[in-house]
Amino acid sequence: MSFAFWIVAALTVAGGLAAVLLKNLVHCALAVTLAFLGLALMFLQLDAQFAGFAQILVYVGAVAILVVFAILLTRNAEVLAKGESVFSKTWLTGLIAAAAVFAVLGWAVLQSVRGLPNETAEPVVTVVEIGKALMWHYVLPLEILALLLTAATIGAVMVALHEKKEAK
Amino acid sequence: MTPLAGYLLLAALLFAIGLAGALTRRNAILVLIGIELMLNAANLNLIAFWRYGPHPEALTGMMFAIFSIAVAAAEAAVGLGLVIAIYRHAKTTDLDQMNRMKG
């Protein structure tokens, strides 16, 4: 494993941990953005340049901003009493669940280490090929995705808008 | 440890972290953040398998990951819209207090 991998990995993990552990919500949002960034670098390392840039465009550029907007819009609920924790009262169960999941996944991976391929040739992927693939092999999912995005947009607007009208 | 295994473990770790955050934090937005982390970990998994698996020229893994990103974005938008709507109605985003579905 190359050095770059470990650095980026450490960055990503740190960002993720910070995102779930910090008290301040905005700090959490920024931390998760860092995690997103780290992941984009991972993608680049894996010769998936398009995916990496797409990650930056969508996640860092849109989702993170969206999260920050949401935080800003729900600011007043952040008032915490003294001594009250940001974690739920039954946080241990959640931790155990997550730990169990990690254990299973890790165990699965380590069990099958021998079966995993070692080194392969570097794939060359051009945007033209991605475009061709999208238009030919994956045109149906593409169209469905378009439909989904449209629905999601309309839905989000409707959900947020409706409340505002009723509140008045 | 093969590179693939390393990536996979990293993805598993990220997934677990995201899951832990989604399961333990009280704020609804942080649950969504956790979910985004989980999705991202899954994307990493996909790309890693594309790169080190057979037939990378088929672009299957890449495509899957791109579609996943798109869907995740849509889902994030709707989810945050819901959180805002709930916040307006219940005046709080504390999940511990949202137990109207209690059976």
Added chain:
Amino acid sequence: MIQAGISITPLLPLHVSPITEMLWLIPALPIVAAGIAALLKQPRRKTSALLAIGSMLGSLFLSLVAFVYVATGVMQGAAIRETYNLTWFQAGAAQVDLGWVLDPLSAVMILMVSFVGLMIFVYSLGYMAEDENFTRFFCFLSLFAGAMLGVVISNSLLLLFMCWELVGLTSYLLIGFWYQKPSAAAAAKKAFMTTRVGDVFFLLGMVWLFAQTGTLLFYNHGVGSMEPLKLGALLATPSGLGLTAAGAIGLLIFAGAAGKSGQLPLHVWLPDAMEGPTPVSALIHAATMVAAGVYLIARVYPLMQAGSLVGGSTTALTVVTWVGAITAVFAALIAVAQNDIKRILAYSTVSQLGYMMAGLGLGGVAVGMFHLITHAFFKALLFMGAGSVIHGCHEEQDVRKMGGLWSQMPWTFGTYAIGMLALCGFPIVFSGFWSKDGILEAAKHWDLSKGPFYLLVFGALLTAFYMTRQVSYVFFGKWRGHGHAHESPGVMTRPLAVLAFFAVVLGAIGTPAWPWFRAFLNNQSVKLDWAGLGDLEFWTLAGTSSLVVFLGLGLGWWLYGNRPTDADAPDALEKALPPVWALLRDKFYVDELYGVTVIAFYAWWAKVADWLDRWVWGGAVIAVTRLFGGGAQLSRLMDTYWVNGGFDKGCEELSNSGGLLARVQSGRVQTYLRLLALAVVVLAAFLIWSSHP
């Protein structure tokens, strides 16, 4: 298979004259009259009287026709016994028949009953004129007359029994005619119950006879129960106590007759029956109903007589004789000490019935029946005379409060004297002498014992004595009553005269010179033969009995006649022998004995039956009810606690568990997610594990 209803299938009719075929009309006319009268309202007196008397006239006319037919037949030397039988129903192989018979015995009886009955009906017109229940009286009288005529012509023991019971019923109705009087109601009940005791034995005898012979008809062309074929079969069958079946059945039937005719153990009802109106006493308890028992024995005489070996008499007839003789003396003794005019006559009737029974046992059908016929006339006469006296003394019945009536009521006195002398057996002139002498003659010739003879002679003495006593008290001496006595109206005295005439004249048919009656009943003809009067033995006996009569009359006259007495003074005999008098006056305490034994037992038994009914049968019913009730309760409990409770508990558990499960639904999203994660872990582990090589 039982064919119900009357199917008129005459059994092998052989020369049945039209008179025999019409014989059923004789009882039917009065019964129909009674039926119509029953529907009338009380004020319609003329109609009911007309119906009764008219129907009796019709019956009398038909009886005369029948009698003439039989008499001419017998006089011409032919034996008349015609029957007309019907099958009533069949039950399997057994057949129950009814029918009627026309022979000398029944001819004589129907004539006597209808004639005396008619006399009494006419008499009742006057006697009951002031009674408000006039219509009801005549209705019952007609019913009685019809039933009695039915008894007399019946050829079937069953039909006889049915009419017998009907006679008993009408007797009850008539004794208790003035039912508002408690003593009358009690007397009626007593009469019914006492005769019932006798009737039970009668029924037993009847059933036994049917079982043994298969028929209840008396005469049926050779296969009737009184005919030699069946009698022979009965004789051959032994029963218990050394008797044959014939003897046993005869005794059972005699028990029934003893009840109806007031023989010794069952005589207690007759004196009390005097509670009824006097015409009732005259008709029923003097002339006819009580004679039904005697008639019954006469009718079944072949059975009683069957197999006479022991000294010329069978066991059954011996019993009949002794019971009759003892009753004759017993009742005569009690009659001596009675003060009620009708009661004296009642005991006299019991005594004379004893004579009749003894006559049947000692000398045969003719002897007993002759006395029955003569007794019917003079006893009816005496009772009606007594009724006239009571009427004239303004309903006074105590002889001590009468006296000197010979001048005030001459007609009554004259006819009463004739009747009294006939009863005593005053020689030659009066019929009673001839009939009683017939019995005494038979008693003298009885081989078994001379006991009955002496008893009957003593009875004759007593009869003369107490009748003289009664006549002295009533008609002679000073008037000891209240107000004035007056003679009765013609409608009452004229029947008395008619009966008095017959009380004298009837003797003629029983004299040895012309024993027409005896011969007639034996289906033979006889010529007038003055030589019969030359029998020395006969005159010896006649002399003896006359002597006895004169002795009795003289004794009575000496003690009672022409001695002035007061109403409250004790009787002459009472002064002489007080304890004997008390015993006689109190009827030998027979009623009290019955009260202590039979009645007490019956009352006790009724209590036992009540207890049984209440606690044992009732208890069983209650126990079953409680059982069912308990079962129902148990079922209810089970239902409430087990079924319902169980079901409720089950539902409760279900809802509890549902509640428990519902707790999983905390309503918090993160909980759901946790569970989801864990579930995925488990699934993944499982999958990996299973694919592990």
